[in-house]
Amino acid sequence: MNLLPFWALSGEARELGLVVGVLIGFGFGFVLERAGFGRANKLAGQFYGTDMTVLKVMFGAIVTAMLGTVVLSGMGLMDLRAVADYATSSTFLWPMIIGGFALGAGFIVSGYCPGTSMVAMASGKWDGLMAVIGVIIGQVAWTSVEHVPAIARLQNASDLGHVYLYDLLHLPSRVGPAVVALAVSAMAIGAFIGAQKIQEIVRRKDALPADTGSPSTARLVFAGFAAFAMVGMATMAIPTGSAASQKQAGALTPMQLARRVLDEPWKVRVIDVRPLAECAAARVPGSECVPSADLGRLSLTDANGARELILVGGAGAAGVPAAAAGYPGRISLLAGGFPAWASFALTPPEAPASGAGPEALESYRLRAGIAAAMTGVKSAPPPPLPVGDSGAPKKKGGGGGCGG
């Protein structure tokens, strides 16, 4: 579903990706400004009960995006967990609670959060500029002491890994996100109504004019949330894989498999169906060892079909096993099975003759690179790996894109 994963930005999509980045940022900044988030007094009003805009906008945005991802995922267009594993950081429970408390204190002292301070700066506010400078100083100062053992211990305490609200409920993967999204939508609407009541009481007490929010707009938005939450629930009834499984499984060459595994590992699920001992000895990086007799245990028919399922068999690849045929997404077989992979990716290529043309050199460089990446053995000269770097998700533990 992700048209332009940002860590592929070093590839040919780079310029387009950066333009999209600017456009998305433009939308972010423009909406924040129009919501009033470029003004410290309006933001601070949240913490004195006079103006609940922060809560309404934040929860409204979260519910909207949550319902959107749940519906897309329910329709099989997105693998929610795979996307979330890349886009969010893992949960470090205590650092997030303690750091969150400190960030909230900084918020009311400065009048902005890091994102809104940039909007305030762009709209000419001196206090916004000071907050932006402060955030830079704070980030650099803290990063410079992060290696101190005591601080590192605090910062990396209680690492729970990637854990989501639907994991806490122990619901099946197809049901959990929709149930959580419905519950969060209901909670948000409750919070909106409660916040509005508090705001009215406080403003009356402070003799401030009543807020001119249109109740019909609020009702319209609430109804929209309810409708989309229902759509999210309804996607659970979409039969998985009925149409998709009719498709013929495609065949992949070892080259195509190497490209997928190196460039876009998040888009594939590689399952090695050879006997366990053979798979344990050597396998395609990132592949799962599940002998074909045990495939039924993966309940592939009920799995989310967003990732391409690639089956790696022995020499005589015998077509798609019945247990995998019901997989809702695309299914591919590695042509020639694992032996073809071993001779392609695990064997360094013959060096081309001295008079070889540029095409032969290029293909040698590519194959040598793949063999080096797969075996960890460098053959000279080390060619550039076909993996994107710089913008890559090297951030430790993920990072919502914010602290990374």
Added chain:
Amino acid sequence: MERDPDKFWNPYLAGVALGLVLLASISVMGVGLGASGASLRMGVATLGALAPGLVERSPGLAKAWNHGHPFDFWLSFEVLGVLLGGFVGAYTSGRLKAETLRGPSFPKGKRLLFALVGGIIMGAAARVTRGCTSGQALSGGALMSVGAWAFMFSVFAGGYATAWFVRKEWR
């Protein structure tokens, strides 16, 4: 477009609009929105230009420094967009004005100092929490990360707990 600095979008509609921007970011780019991460890159780049020795002495800073040029980073471009979007939004709404926002009887210099100090606290805290209100609360919250939700409630708790002490700044 009429320019009324006191007129804002309906907060619920603004929330839906913000959510759609976030959804676009998640589904097109595969990442959420962010803000503070770009600050670190900019800060380290500035420090590295002024005092490279300082950067090299700290493993954390050196890592960010070796990460590449600050503009070789998607968040930097996203933040450039935020600045442009904020500017255009402020210009078209009549809110583009050089001023210092504060409570009616709070001195200007003190307000600027508070903004700086609050910013420093937030910058440090956003490292501990792996993201600020944009990257963690909004993006992580929408993707139902447990840590993001704990963070979000904690931010509100921290804000309410501190608000009384700085009430003169705003009221």
